[in-house]
Amino acid sequence: MPLAEINWPDKYTPGFTDNYVSNEVIVANLSAADVWPLLADVTKWDSYYDNCSNITPPTSGPILSPGAQFSFSTFGFPPLASVAHEVVTPSNGTPGRLAWSAAQDGKPEEKLDVYHAWIVEDLPGGRVRILTQESQIGEPAAQLAGERPNPMLNGHQAWLDGLVKAAKERRA
Template sequence: MHEIIWPEGYIPGLTENFCSNEVIVAGLSASDIWPLLSRATLWPTYYDNSANVRFHDGKGPELAKDARFYFETFGFPVEAQVVEYVAPVGGDPGRVAWHGWAGEGDTRLDVHHAWLVEDLSEGRVRILTQETQKGKPAIDLANAKPNPMINGHQDWLNGLVAAARKTAR
């Protein structure tokens, strides 16, 4: 199986917070998942913790390399820029990642949020999402019980799979 590609400064274990969520499901493919993930304006339709998605510079609604966008999640107004975008093609996994940031000074949060979507044998698809975070808010999130990042990203995965199943019918 493939893994996330991490930029310098955002390697898991070397930041204040890291979360990893993954599902492997049968009966869906990367081509079922990708349109729902890569079109950020659809996120609020299946993930309650995402709102007010909008793109800058006339881009969107599809994510693309270097596209700037805004959305609200976990109580943060997040500005983001896509740093990796490769659609799944010919058995190669889909990859999308963005650098997101919110706040200033002591309230500054910087994240690298990455997704990997790959077809597996026997009609299965693997969806992996991982995020590293830097800053004081990241420390607070890492220490929160239950972990809001792990739980929230699992909700995102579950909603994404449910929406893909509904669309595929």
């Protein structure tokens, strides 16, 4: 069974942007259905990911849908204007998909353009795979890419770890 991959818009193709990170976990005794409600509801993010704040959910409600506009702060940036592009709830054999773009305008040293995508899919044996990848364009992205340890890689791992912990707690 091949694992699902991120659907990248050409502009954000990894390797051609200023920064790209990929984080993944595979966890037993958890399902996509356990994880999805915590990921698709933006108002829950800061309850399990402490690098996220100042969340403004879409006017349609906290659950993301294609075209939904929202904002949040992360990695020390002011709230980033974000738009959900791909929102597919996981179901029998279909991986969950969530992707949004976010942008910050300003001077070249402030301008940032990102695409953040997630896959949540059930695997055989009662396991779930959670993949998150982000591709960024702009001077702030290039600066992040050059830092060691890599704050994006570590930050997204913290997001995954917090998501898994919250899903397990919710299931218990």
